Amino acid sequence: MRPNILIIxxxxxxxxxAILKQVVIIVDESEQVIITxxxxxxxxxxEPGVAWKMPFLNTATRFDRRILVSDxxxxxxxxxxxxxxxxxxxxxxxxxxxxxxxxTVRDESGARARLDDLVFSELRGEVASHDFVTVIGSKREAIxxxxxxxxxxxxxxxxxxxVDVRIKRADLPKEVQQSVFARMQAxxxxxxxxxxxxxxxxxxxxxxxxDKERTxxxxxxxxxxxxxxxxxxxxxxxxxxxxxxxxxxxxxFVRSLQSYELFLGKxxxxxxxxxxxxxxxxxxxxxxxxxxxxLDKSLxxxxxxxxxx
Amino acid sequence: xxxRQNEPPPFDKELAEQFERASDRFSExxxxxxxxxxxxxxxxxxxxxxxxxxPGHVGVVRTLGKETARTEPGLNYRVPWPIQxxxxxxxxxxxxIEVGFREGKRVHEEALMLTGDENIVEAQIxxxxxxxxxxxxxxxxxxxxxxxxxxxxxxxxxxxxSMKIDQVMIEERAKVQDDARVFIQRLMDTYESGxxxxxxxxxxxxxxDAVRDAxxxxxxxxxxxxxxxxQAMGYQADILPKARGEAQKVLRESEGYKEKRVLLAQGxxxxxxxxxxxxxxxxxxxxxxxxxxTMEKILPETDKVILDGDLGQRLLPLMQMGTPPVLxxxxxxxxxxxxxx
Numbered sequence: 001m002r003p004n005i006l007i008i009x010x011x012x013x014x015x016x017x018a019i020l021k022q023v024v025i026i027v028d029e030s031e032q033v034i035i036t037x038x039x040x041x042x043x044x045x046x047e048p049g050v051a052w053k054m055p056f057l058n059t060a061t062r063f064d065r066r067i068l069v070s071d072x073x074x075x076x077x078x079x080x081x082x083x084x085x086x087x088x089x090x091x092x093x094x095x096x097x098x099x100x101x102x103x104t105v106r107d108e109s110g111a112r113a114r115l116d117d118l119v120f121s122e123l124r125g126e127v128a129s130h131d132f133v134t135v136i137g138s139k140r141e142a143i144x145x146x147x148x149x150x151x152x153x154x155x156x157x158x159x160x161x162x163v164d165v166r167i168k169r170a171d172l173p174k175e176v177q178q179s180v181f182a183r184m185q186a187x188x189x190x191x192x193x194x195x196x197x198x199x200x201x202x203x204x205x206x207x208x209x210x211d212k213e214r215t216x217x218x219x220x221x222x223x224x225x226x227x228x229x230x231x232x233x234x235x236x237x238x239x240x241x242x243x244x245x246x247x248x249x250x251x252x253f254v255r256s257l258q259s260y261e262l263f264l265g266k267x268x269x270x271x272x273x274x275x276x277x278x279x280x281x282x283x284x285x286x287x288x289x290x291x292x293x294x295l296d297k298s299l300x301x302x303x304x305x306x307x308x309x
Numbered sequence: 310x311x312x313r314q315n316e317p318p319p320f321d322k323e324l325a326e327q328f329e330r331a332s333d334r335f336s337e338x339x340x341x342x343x344x345x346x347x348x349x350x351x352x353x354x355x356x357x358x359x360x361x362x363x364p365g366h367v368g369v370v371r372t373l374g375k376e377t378a379r380t381e382p383g384l385n386y387r388v389p390w391p392i393q394x395x396x397x398x399x400x401x402x403x404x405x406i407e408v409g410f411r412e413g414k415r416v417h418e419e420a421l422m423l424t425g426d427e428n429i430v431e432a433q434i435x436x437x438x439x440x441x442x443x444x445x446x447x448x449x450x451x452x453x454x455x456x457x458x459x460x461x462x463x464x465x466x467x468x469x470x471s472m473k474i475d476q477v478m479i480e481e482r483a484k485v486q487d488d489a490r491v492f493i494q495r496l497m498d499t500y501e502s503g504x505x506x507x508x509x510x511x512x513x514x515x516x517x518d519a520v521r522d523a524x525x526x527x528x529x530x531x532x533x534x535x536x537x538x539x540q541a542m543g544y545q546a547d548i549l550p551k552a553r554g555e556a557q558k559v560l561r562e563s564e565g566y567k568e569k570r571v572l573l574a575q576g577x578x579x580x581x582x583x584x585x586x587x588x589x590x591x592x593x594x595x596x597x598x599x600x601x602x603t604m605e606k607i608l609p610e611t612d613k614v615i616l617d618g619d620l621g622q623r624l625l626p627l628m629q630m631g632t633p634p635v636l637x638x639x640x641x642x643x644x645x646x647x648x649x650x
C-alpha cells in the first residue's frame with residue numbers, strides 16, 4: 001500500500017507545479033510583462049516579483065525593461081557644404097509602454113528597424129543643415145540632441161522612450177581619405193620647411209650679430225690703443241723738447257754725430273779736404289793752441305750731399 | 310561455440326535465479342529506500358543554495374525575480390532555484406576595455422578618426438572602470454560592456470573632433486583624456502550602467518601610416534632648427550671671447566708702447582742732460598772730443614779720399630756729382646754714397 005501513497009504524492013506535486021506554472025508569473029528585475037486573454041489586453045506588470053494570472057486562459061508576454069541599443073548601419077550623409085560624411089548612429093532606448101510596443105512594432109527587431117529609419121531621416125535632415133566641420137566638431141552634440149529629441153517624440157508612438165542618439169563614427173568616405181592624407185602631407189612638409197628656414201634665420205642672425213660685436217670690440221680696442229700710442233708719443237715729444245730745448249745747438253751736434261755713426265758704413269766714401277780740421281795735423285805739427293781755422297767763427301756744420309735723382 | 314544455441318548454458322540459470330532473488334529483495338526494500346532517496350534529493354537541492362562571495366564582491370539576491378538582498382563576502386545561503394537567484398558582482402576590481410586596438414594590434418576602423426581641422430588621426434584608448442552599483446549594472450542596461458565600448462568611441466571621436474590635430478597629438482593629450490572621461494561617464498550615467506570610469510588613457514594619438522613620415526620629418530626639422538641655432542651660439546661663444554682677448558692684447562700692446570716711448574724719452578733726455586751738463590763746463594774740448602770720437606768710429610769702415618786744397622772744388626763736377634755741395638768752411642767733407650753713381 002505504501003508505494004501507492006508515494007505515487008499519489010508525486011503525482012500531486014507534478015500537478016501542483018503545473019498549475020502554479022499556469023497561475024504564477026515570476027517577473028524578473030529586467031523584465032516587464034503584459035497579460036492578455038486570447039489576444040485581448042488585460043494588464044501590464046512592470047514591478048518585478050510574483051504576479052498572478054488565470055490558468056490556461058491568460059497569456060503572459062515578456063519584454064525587456066532595460067535600456068536597449070540599436071546600432072544603425074553606416075550610411076552616407078550630405079552636409080550643407082556638400083561634403084559627404086559617413087556616419088554610424090547608435091540609439092539607446094527602452095520600452096516604456098509594452099502594450100503600445102507590442103501592438104505597433106511587436107518585438108525588438110521590429111522596433112530597431114523603425115528606430116533606425118527614424119534616426120536616419122532625422123540625422124539626414126540635421127546634417128544637411130550644418131557644415132561638415134561643425135558636424136565633426138563643435139556642433140556634434142547639439143545636432144545629436146536635436147535628432148534625439150525629434151526621434152523621441154516620434155518613437156513615443158511605439159511605446160519607446162529614446163534615451164539618446166549618438167554618432168559612433170563620423171568619417172569621410174574612403175575615397176576622400178586619400179585626398180585628406182595628401183593635404184596633411186603637404187601641410188607637414190610646409191611646416192618642416194618653415195622650421196628649417198627659421199633655424200637658418202636665427203643662426204644667421206646670431207652669426208652676423210657675433211661678427212658685428214667682434215668688429216666693434218676690436219675697433220674699440222684699436223681706438224683706445226691709438227689713443228695710448230698718441231699719449232705716449234706726445235709725452236715723449238714733450239720730454240725730448242724739454243731736454244733738448246736746453247741747448248738746441250748741442251743737441252743738433254750730438255744727434256748729427258749719432259746719425260753719422262748710423263748711416264756711414266762700408267759702402268760710403270768720404271772725401272776729406274787735407275786742410276780739414278780733422279786732418280790738420282796730418283800735414284805737420286803746428287803750434288799748440290792754434291785754433292783750427294773757422295772753428296771760432298761758427299759751429300761745425302755737416303751737410304749731407306744727397307744724390308740727385 | 311561448443312554449446313547449442315537453444316540450450317542456455319547452465320550458469321545462466323543460476324544467474325537468472327540470483328537476479329530473481331535480488332529483485333524480490335529490492336521490491337521489499339524499495340518502500341524503505343524511496344523516502345531516503347527523496348530526502349537525499351531534497352537535501353542536495355537545499356545544499357545547492359550554498360554559495361560564497363569573494364572579497365571585493367557583492368552578491369545580489371533575487372527572490373522570485375525581485376531584488377531582495379545584498380550579501381557580503383563569505384559563505385552565504387539562498388533558497389535554490391527557482392525561488393532565489395544570486396549574481397555575484399565584483400565592485401572593487403578595475404576592469405578595462407581597449408578601443409582602437411585589441412591585445413596590441415591596431416583596429417583601423419576604430420582607431421582612425423577625424424579632427425576638428427579635418428585631419429585624420431589614429432588614436433588608441435584604454436578605459437578603466439569598476440562597478441559601483443551592482444543593481445543598475447545587472448538590471449538596468451543590457452550588455453553594459455558593449456555599451457561602454459560604444460560610449461567610448463562616441464566620446465573619443467567627439468572630443469577629437471572638437472580639437473586640432475596638433476592639440477590631440479601633442480599639446481592637449483591630457484585634455485583629450487579628461488574630456489573623454491567626463492563624456493563617457495555622463496553617457497554611462499544616462500544609460501544607468503552603474504559603472505564608474507576610473508581612468509581614461511590615451512595610449513596613442515599618432516598620424517596615420519600614410520602620412521607618418523611627413524610628421525616625423527617635422528619633428529626632425531624642429532631638431533634641425535635647434536641644431537642650427539646651437540651651432541650659431543657655439544660660434545658666438547667661440548668668437549666673442551677670442552675677440553675680447555685680442556682687444557685686450559691690442560690695448561696692452563699700446564699701453565706698453567706708450568710706457569716704452571715715455572721711458573725711452575726720459576732715458577735719452579737724461580742722458581742728453583748729463584752730457585750737456587759736462588759740455589757746459591768745457592764746451593770746446595768736449596765738442597772736439599765728441600767729434601773726433603765719432604770720426605774714429607766711422608772712418609775705419611768707410612773708403613776715404615783725401616783731397617788737397619782746392620782740388621776738391623775742381624774735381625767734384627767731373628765726378629758727376631752735380632753741383633758741388635756747399636761744403637762747410639771748417640769741415641770740408643763731402644759725403645756721398647759711391648754706388649749711387
